[in-house]
Amino acid sequence: MEKMKILLVDDEPRYLETTKKLIERRGYDTFTAESGEAALRIMDTHSVQVVILDVKMPGMDGNETLRVIKERWPLAEVIMLTGHATVDSAIDGLKSGAWDYLMKPADIDQIIEKAEQAFDKRVRQEEKIRSAQARLYMKSPRQILKDGEA
Secondary structure: OOOOEEEEEOOOHHHHHHHHHHHHHOOOEEEEEOOHHHHHHHHHHOOOOEEEEEOOOOOOOHHHHHHHHHHHOOOOEEEEEEOHHHHHHHHHHHHOOOOEEEEOOOOHHHHHHHHHHHHHHHHHHHHHHHHHHHHHHOOOHHHHHHHHHO
16 A cells, blocks of 8 residues: 655644654654645655645635646645634635544644545545556456457
């Protein structure tokens, strides 16, 4: 089974550094980005399954970053991270395709639990896609006989 790779996106370097260390102690590969633009560059070069994305950031905010992520990597699962003042923005994120949201300050157990749930959802989606693709290539015995007659 593929190991979950998490991307943390937040404009607070101290939060990123601390949270990354805590997540990596649990055995997950973790990348960090201090902006939406930096997050997209990381996703261009690394296979990230779960993104933990701060809603309120200077420049490209979380909701704008979410829209680009879902457009370019539709299977990536995104968990919005928000403070009390921006719950409406987190709800907008859910409407735009975010998997869930967390309130700041979220403890590491909450973050890991949500990330694992999001990762499980992605794995199930990938299995459904592979199964559907396999059905396209499999022929029924009747179709094989028909093809043999032609």
